[in-house]
Amino acid sequence: MVGLCLLAGVLVAGILFPVVGAAGVVSNQASETVDSMSAELADEPPPQLTTVTDRSGKPIATLYNQYRVPTKPDQISDAMKWALISIEDRRFYEHTGVDWKGTLRAAISNTSGGDTQGASTLTQQYVKNYLINVTYRDDEVGQQRAQEQTIARKLKEARIAIQLEARMSKAEVLAGYLNVVEFSRQIYGIGGAARAYFNTTPDKLDVNQGAMLAGMVNNPAVLDPWNNPEGAKNRRNLVLDSMVDNNKLSESDAERLKKEPLGVVKGGPNKPAANCIGAGPQHGFFCQYVEDYLIRSGISKEDLYDGGYTIRTTLDRRINRIAKRSAEEQVPKMQDNVANTLSLVRPGKKRHEVVALAANRDYGLDKEAGETTYALPSDTWNVTGAGSSYKIFTAAAAMQHAGVGIFDELPSPGSYTSSRYTNAGAPYTVGNAGDYPPTLTLQGALAKSPNTTFVHLVDRVGIKPVLEMTYKLGMRRTMKSNAGNGGAIDKEDEREAHTMSQRKYYGPRGNSRGMPSFTLGVSPTNPLEMGNVAATxxxxxxxxxxxxxxxxxxxxxxxxxxxxxxxxxVVSEDLANSLAVGMSKDDLPGGTSAAAAEDVDWSRPMIGKTGTTQNNVSAAFVGGTPQLAGSSMVFKPERPTGGIIDGGPGNVYSVDGESAGNIFGGKAPARTWFNAMSEILEGEPVRQLPSSSPRYE
Structure with a gap:
């Protein structure tokens, strides 16, 4: 009896002095929660899905942890409102937030060994659901506290409910509850539930639909209509009976409605995918890059999925569609462990906008259908490198640090032994893959790609300037992440430091093993960054x-x-323009991509560079016009054990064991790039490359 008297005193204190609260029972944390739950709940609005669109604003995907469609009080049907009130809180319009008789009855039950279940008004349930689904949505301990069957928790809940009723109208409380409550399968709120379960809007929910949804809130996981249709139907019928008891439905209508099916959409909820899977096989890779990019920029994944953002991307659907088709024409999507990617970027001095990220693989979860969720075009999945396309960086470093001009004659012997680097103490010797004249201009060497010429240039300038140039021209994440011969950049300082003098390089130095091989592109490479190099x-x-x-x-x-x-x-305009002229002959007769260019009658001025790794286990082509730049890479996403065979378009496949392949950058990668670019740029004006500077000629 003494305990009950004390309890009554606490409850009265909650009624008369809701702001002060019950000393020693309601925690400071609860007080803070009360203050934040204003009529608009503006301090912490419920999670809302984020929409990702293409460049024109057309949606391609939604990102969410809770599928919710915000709904205003006047957007909810009366049938839905009365179904919920009838089953959960018939005196909703009579109390001021707390049903004191029910609360005392529950408290007495607790003192006599019972529990505190029941007696919660819709306002109190709103408080509890808000704490569980909004405030503590990522805090398991907090969620448990919000559901504790204790007098202290009930009092805290009651106190907040009184505060809310003092600040909010009944219509706002009811809509607030219906906007935060869970309906299973990541569906929260009546707006999302109406769409997901019945493919309608909350204002059009009829009695039968409203009764099923009102019944679900009691135990949404158990009463899921697809997993437990019988249980959901029984609960719906109970709600219909409660509406009869509450004089909101005639008994005859209730009996008629009980005979009707649940009426939910067939096959599962009608809601979008919760992540980039929703972007589909074509645009999923782009969506994944958007997500990764924003997270790296400082937006947490939780905020991205809960914040209700609209993200208009730079995706050009037409270009992406053409790019994907071209990638698939060269390498079939079902070809085991062979990926073909095409990344396209618009050059510019203020922005480099990515317009396409495509692959022969589809983006998705069905591995049997050739799908993958690896960010193939935008991450460093290529474990075998981009081959001789890395010679771009050596050429640029030689131009800047050794005064080499694009028309300077350079040696191209069949074999060359480094005068500066060794291979584990032995001489470092490299040979060419074909026959070349004894000397070539730098422009000619970029087009024909003799290995010896570029290892000779590494000897002249040293590896450090080459590594720095690689980073400067665009291989930022690649240089930070790979531990190969390129060395790695120090820590996650990319957003703070933007000059090479602020960076440290780790990895091989001096006479360390394999350093000259960096120019041969043996290190893991990010395909998108390779395309951005051409844009730079x-x-x-x-x-x-x-x-x-x-x-x-x-x-x-x-x-x-x-x-x-x-x-x-990152480099002077004179150097960049001269380098572009130096790379302008790859598509012409004698260049390594000439055959692919000829296949599509290519005639536009462009820059280009092919690359192939040892044993033909991967190959790349990087190139661009003044309007659009990019790269295509063919590689094995999983660690390779053999080469890749290129038997022509649609006939590219993996070789098992240690066998070498026959793919080259001038084959499938170049064909992918030229086939796509010729169609993309059709009808566009032909723009000339810039002129070279006498300083670098």
Whole structure:
């Protein structure tokens, strides 16, 4: 009896002095929660899905942890409202937030060894669901506290409910509850539930539909209508009976409705995928890059999936569709462990916008159908490198640090032994894969690609300037992540430091093993970054991050600033323009991509460079025009044990064991690039490359 009297005193204190609260029972944390739960709940709105669109604003995917469609009080049907009130809180319009008789009855049950279940008003349930599904949605301990069957928790809940009723109308409380409550399968709120279960909107929910949804909130996982249709139907019928008891439905209508099926959509909920799977096989890789890019820019994944953003991307659907078709024409999507990617970027001095990220594989979860969720075009999955395309960096370093001009004659012997580096103490010797004249200009060497010429240039300038140039021109994440011969960049300082003097290089130095082989492209490579290198060169030496973001707005339509790295003038415009001229002969007769260019009657001025790794286990082509740049790479996403055979379009496959392949950068990669670019640029004006500078000729 003494305990009950004390309890009554606490409850009265909660009624009369809701702001002060019951000393010693309601925690400071609860007080803070009360203050945040205002009528608008603006301090912490419920999680809302993020929409990802293409460049024109057409949605391609949704990202969410909780599928929720915000709904206003006047957007909910009366049938839905009365179904919920009848089963959960018949005196909803009579109390001020707490049903004191029920609460005392539950408390007495608790003191006599019972539990505190029941007696919660819709307002109290709103509080509990808000704490579980919003405030503590990622805090398991907090969720457990919000559901504890204790007097202290009940009092805390009651106190908050009183506060809410003092600040909110009944219509707002009811809509607030219906916006946060769970309906199973990541579906939260009546807006999402109406669409997912009945393919309708909350204002059109009829009595039968409203009764089923009102019944589900009691135990959404157990009463899932697809997993437990009988249980869901029985619970729906109970709600119909409660509506009869509450004088909101006639008994005859209730009996008639009980005979009707549940009426949910067939096969499962009608809701979009919760992640980039929803972007489909064509656009999934782009969506994945958008997600990764924003997370690296400082937006947490939780915020990205809960924040209700609208992300307009730079994706060009037409270009992406052409790029994917070209990749698939060269390498079948079902070809085991052979990927073909095509990344396309628009050059510019203010932005480098990514317009396409395509692969022969489809983006998805069905491995048997050739699908994958590896970010193939935008991450460093190629374990075997990009081959001689890395000679671009050696050429640029030699131009900047050794005064080499693009028309300077350079040696190209059949074999060359480094005068500066050794191979585990033995001489480092490299040979060419074909026959070359004894000397070539740098321009000719970039087109024909003799290994000896570029190892000779590494000897002249040293490896460090080559590594620095590789990073400057665009291989930022590649140089940070790979532990191969290129060395790695120190820590996650990419957003703070943008000059090479602020960076440290780790990995082989001096006479360390294999250093000259860096110019032969043996290190793991990010395909998108390789395409952005061409964009940097065609932007007069201005590097910009390859961005997939056009704009981001919050749930209220306000712009959100994305913390992107600023563009940088990484080499002089004269050097970049001269390097572009140096790379302008690859598609012409004698160049390594000439055959692929001839197949599509290519006639536009362009830059290009092919690359092939040892034993033909991967190959690449990087190139661009003033309008569009990019790279195609063919490789094995899983660690290779053999080469790749290129038997022509649609006949590219993997070789098992240690056997070498016959693929080259001038084959499938170049064909992928030229076939796509010729169609993409059809009808576009022909733009000339910049002129070279006498300083670098």
């Amino acid at each position: 060169i065609l932007s007069g030496g201005t590097w910009c991050p390859p961005t997939p973001i056009a704009e981001v707005t919050d749930r209220d339509g306000n712009p959100v600033k994305v913390d992107e790295n600023p563009c940088q003038q």
